[in-house]
Amino acid sequence: MGFWRNQLSGPTNPAADAAWDRHEARKGFFTDTSICIGCKACEVACKEWNGVPEDGLDLLNQSYDNTGALGASTWRHVAFVEQTSDRIEQARESGRRLVALGMPTVRGADQLTPAETPPAAAAPGPTDPAIPDMRWLMASDVCKHCTHAACLDVCPTGALFRTEFGTVVVQDDVCNGCGYCVAACPFGVIERRRGDEGHESTGQSHGISIKGAPSGWSHQNPPSYAASNGEVKNVGIAQKCTLCYDRLGAGQTPACAQACPTTSIKFGDLDEMRATARARVAELHDLGFSEARLYGVDDNDGVGGTGSTFLLLDEPEIYGLPPDPRVTTADLPDMFRKAGYAGLAMLGLAAASFVGRRR
Amino acid sequence: MTTNPFDADRPPERTRRGKGQRRSDQNGGGRRRDESLMVPDVSFDSYYGRHIVKPAPWGKEIAAYLFLGGVAAGSALLAAGGRALGYPALRRVGRVAAIGAAALGGGALAKDLGKPSRALNMMRTVKLTSPMSVGSWILTAFSGFSSLALASEVTQAVTERSHGGATRSGGSALARVVRILEVVDGPATAGAALFAPPLAAYTAVLLADTATPTWHESYRELPFVFVSSANLAAAGLALVAVPTAQNGPARKLAALSALTETLAFERMQEKLGPVLSAPLRTGKSGRLLRASKALTIAGAVGSVALGRSRVGAAVSGIALMAGSVCLRLGVFEAGMVSAIDPKYTVEPQRQRLAARRAAGVVDDSITTAR
Numbered sequence: 001m002g003f004w005r006n007q008l009s010g011p012t013n014p015a016a017d018a019a020w021d022r023h024e025a026r027k028g029f030f031t032d033t034s035i036c037i038g039c040k041a042c043e044v045a046c047k048e049w050n051g052v053p054e055d056g057l058d059l060l061n062q063s064y065d066n067t068g069a070l071g072a073s074t075w076r077h078v079a080f081v082e083q084t085s086d087r088i089e090q091a092r093e094s095g096r097r098l099v100a101l102g103m104p105t106v107r108g109a110d111q112l113t114p115a116e117t118p119p120a121a122a123a124p125g126p127t128d129p130a131i132p133d134m135r136w137l138m139a140s141d142v143c144k145h146c147t148h149a150a151c152l153d154v155c156p157t158g159a160l161f162r163t164e165f166g167t168v169v170v171q172d173d174v175c176n177g178c179g180y181c182v183a184a185c186p187f188g189v190i191e192r193r194r195g196d197e198g199h200e201s202t203g204q205s206h207g208i209s210i211k212g213a214p215s216g217w218s219h220q221n222p223p224s225y226a227a228s229n230g231e232v233k234n235v236g237i238a239q240k241c242t243l244c245y246d247r248l249g250a251g252q253t254p255a256c257a258q259a260c261p262t263t264s265i266k267f268g269d270l271d272e273m274r275a276t277a278r279a280r281v282a283e284l285h286d287l288g289f290s291e292a293r294l295y296g297v298d299d300n301d302g303v304g305g306t307g308s309t310f311l312l313l314d315e316p317e318i319y320g321l322p323p324d325p326r327v328t329t330a331d332l333p334d335m336f337r338k339a340g341y342a343g344l345a346m347l348g349l350a351a352a353s354f355v356g357r358r359r
Numbered sequence: 360m361t362t363n364p365f366d367a368d369r370p371p372e373r374t375r376r377g378k379g380q381r382r383s384d385q386n387g388g389g390r391r392r393d394e395s396l397m398v399p400d401v402s403f404d405s406y407y408g409r410h411i412v413k414p415a416p417w418g419k420e421i422a423a424y425l426f427l428g429g430v431a432a433g434s435a436l437l438a439a440g441g442r443a444l445g446y447p448a449l450r451r452v453g454r455v456a457a458i459g460a461a462a463l464g465g466g467a468l469a470k471d472l473g474k475p476s477r478a479l480n481m482m483r484t485v486k487l488t489s490p491m492s493v494g495s496w497i498l499t500a501f502s503g504f505s506s507l508a509l510a511s512e513v514t515q516a517v518t519e520r521s522h523g524g525a526t527r528s529g530g531s532a533l534a535r536v537v538r539i540l541e542v543v544d545g546p547a548t549a550g551a552a553l554f555a556p557p558l559a560a561y562t563a564v565l566l567a568d569t570a571t572p573t574w575h576e577s578y579r580e581l582p583f584v585f586v587s588s589a590n591l592a593a594a595g596l597a598l599v600a601v602p603t604a605q606n607g608p609a610r611k612l613a614a615l616s617a618l619t620e621t622l623a624f625e626r627m628q629e630k631l632g633p634v635l636s637a638p639l640r641t642g643k644s645g646r647l648l649r650a651s652k653a654l655t656i657a658g659a660v661g662s663v664a665l666g667r668s669r670v671g672a673a674v675s676g677i678a679l680m681a682g683s684v685c686l687r688l689g690v691f692e693a694g695m696v697s698a699i700d701p702k703y704t705v706e707p708q709r710q711r712l713a714a715r716r717a718a719g720v721v722d723d724s725i726t727t728a729r
Contacts, residue, residue: 020720030516036551037671039672045636046542048593054382060407062406062407065407068409069409079406081406082667095728098726098727098728099728099729101716101721101728107374150570150729153488154487154488154489154490154491154569155504156481156484156486156489156492156495157480157481157483157484157492158483158484158486159480169526172482174479174483175473175474175477175480176472176473176475176477176480177472177473177474177493178471178472178473178481179415179417179471179472179613180415180489180491180569181571182413182414182415182416183412183413183414183416183417183570183698184568184569185412185413186412186570186571187411187412188411188412188413188570189415190475192412192416193473209664221620222464227438235473236472236473236474237473237474238473259387265685271362274641278729281728281729282685282729284492285725285728285729293726293727293728294726294727294728294729295725295726295727296725297727298722298723298724300723300726301723301724302723303725312726314507315404315726316726317403317404317405317701317705317709318404318406318410319404319406319446320405320407320411320701321411321438322411322412322703322704322725322728323708323709323712323725324706324708324709324711324712324724324725325708325725327568328567328568328569328575329488329568330438330569331567331568331575331578332488332490332564332568334578334579335564335567335568335578335582336564337482337562338578338579338580338582338583339557339560339563339564339582340560341582341583341638342556342559342560342563342582342583342585342586343556343557343559343560343582343704344556344560345554345583345584345586345619346432346555346586346587346589346590347436347556347613347614348620349586349587349590349597350433350436350440350590350612351440352438352443352611352613353440353594353608353609353611353612353615354440354443354608355612
């Protein structure tokens with residue numbers, strides 16, 4: 001049972017579970033948003049390397065973010081949030097509460113030895129830096145390459161697969177565009193590419209307008225010129241970050257990390273990335289920036305830990321990240337069980353309706 | 360957002376002219392309003408009000424499939440009962456409806472794909488973690504058995520019309536086919552009836568096994584709602600198409616399933632809690648689901664009270680089918696609403712995180728201090 005217990009949730013080694021006989025270290029990103037300058041070089045480098053088409057040129061009324069969100073043609077997305085001092089104080093306060101929760105009693109493998117444990121930074125010491133009048137949060141978001149990837153679990157064709165590096169990649173020649181992965185991803189990363197082929201050419205019907213934007217502005221960017229002219233590849237196919245699988249195979253760094261001018265995006269073995277992240281957040285706490293926190297380093301979270309870790313300076317939902325994501329397939333055995341009971345109930349109802357005298 | 364020292368000293372907002380109507384037509388969608396008005400009045404935070412999870416990129420074809428799959432499954436059960444207990448009209452209608460609805464539903468599924476030309480890639484693998492893969496195989500098996508049953512039904516009708524003997528006893532290829540179909544009639548009926556409950560129930564798992572908040576959190580009760588709705592739709596179709604002398608089982612099925620569906624749906628709403636059940640109660644999805652309830656109850660009462668009159672049965676049957684359509688559309692739409700508004704993703708997640716922390720579990724959060 002040991003093997004099966006952690007196949008749908010909990011800490012595990014996804015590449016080994018996928019029966020890879022090649023042993024590669026699990027690879028991942030550490031995105032340190034505290035040194036992101038919002039240059040969007042990662043977005044550009046990603047598009048250039050992976051041949052990701054343009055997905056609409058619009059002003060979205062969201063600070064300097066005119067990309068919107070991760071999607072089929074946006075595999076790196078830089079979020080911009082402008083905050084005033086009261087919000088910064090709130091972020092610092094929520095960070096302090098997080099620190100006060102104490103050191104998690106780690107159940108998983110990547111246990112910190114006491115020597116590595118950073119000094120407590122709970123108390124707002126005299127070193128607390130002054131709160132500025134305003135600040136800009138900039139964060140480059142990307143696919144999390146979850147240990148338990150809902151997109152991969154629910155894919156009916158086997159188009160999504162786990163690589164030897166522990167990452168999750170779509171085979172665009174297999175995917176038939178069923179869209180199940182889109183609904184399953186707890187982070188809203190993967191998306192079906194819109195364009196000329198298939199019924200999606202007219203854009204999504206479920207877009208909603210942006211607060212404060214003139215009516216008619218939609219969540220979904222309108223199809224670009226290239227898309228409306230059938231010049232786009234993989235239309236109707238689910239697309240997302242591959243963690244540059246092609247570059248990894250050649251021992252190269254993914255394009256976004258390579259292009260990042262401030263080393264905000266770091267790439268390497270996942271263990272190393274998590275250690276770097278922990279060291280960095282401890283450093284920031286020591287400097288009094290208690291708002292700093294990590295996202296995705298804990299293997300006991302709802303998706304079994306992520307391949308992409310982040311250092312955030314506010315609550316995750318501020319950046320458009322879910323505060324407590326959970327892989328939907330963790331509940332799948334129970335779902336099938338309930339469906340089984342319901343099926344029996346259906347048989348029972350049908351049988352009961354044939355009982356009794358003929359009328 | 361800009362700030363200056365005078366922000367705090369702003370005069371109170373002037374009350375708007377008129378009856379507080381929006382002035383969207385005058386000032387370009389209200390863009391020129393005071394910035395303080397643009398701060399969203401909500402208790403949760405989000406990134407510019409954008410959704411976190413993405414709504415399923417599914418069109419109305421999928422909602423239609425939910426209904427058609429239900430019709431197919433329920434009809435196969437009625438056909439099996441009709442065959443076993445001697446309701447030939449019920450059997451005939453059930454068999455035609457089972458394969459007809461399954462075929463239409465399968466077509467709807469293929470049409471909704473991003474690459475319809477690759478529809479058969481669904482048969483590339485068997486994957487138990489994907490309800491869509493499991494469902495594709497269920498639908499395939501169900502359709503196989505149902506089409507055999509229909510073929511048998513058709514040859515029976517043909518041989519009866521040509522006064523039996525001649526076609527059946529000859530040594531021709533046709534006669535051989537007729538004899539084979541006579542033998543497989545029983546297994547085909549049983550096979551279709553066996554795969555009918557999974558066909559009706561798996562669609563609930565299909566919706567629930569997503570990050571769409573209202574769908575996922577309703578996974579305990581949604582299968583019961585969906586199988587009842589399948590029974591109701593099939594019973595409705597039988598009431599419309601079967602002579603009153605043989606519609607007794609359909610009327611009983613309508614009454615029993617309406618009761619089950621109403622109870623399961625109430626329980627589902629209750630379990631979802633006030634936040635996640637809001638899409639089921641409000642807006643377009645709420646209206647659809649209220650209409651579904653009214654139609655279902657009216658149809659069930661009508662089928663019991665008036666089901667022995669041809670017109671009464673037909674009208675009740677139509678109401679039951681319309682009720683099932685509204686239910687499927689309503690649940691489908693409610694899920695979309697819950698995915699698009701980040702409130703439904705953030706609030707329940709924050710609540711469960713806070714509840715776990717309050718219970719002393721601090722090692723399973725994705726956000727950590729170190």
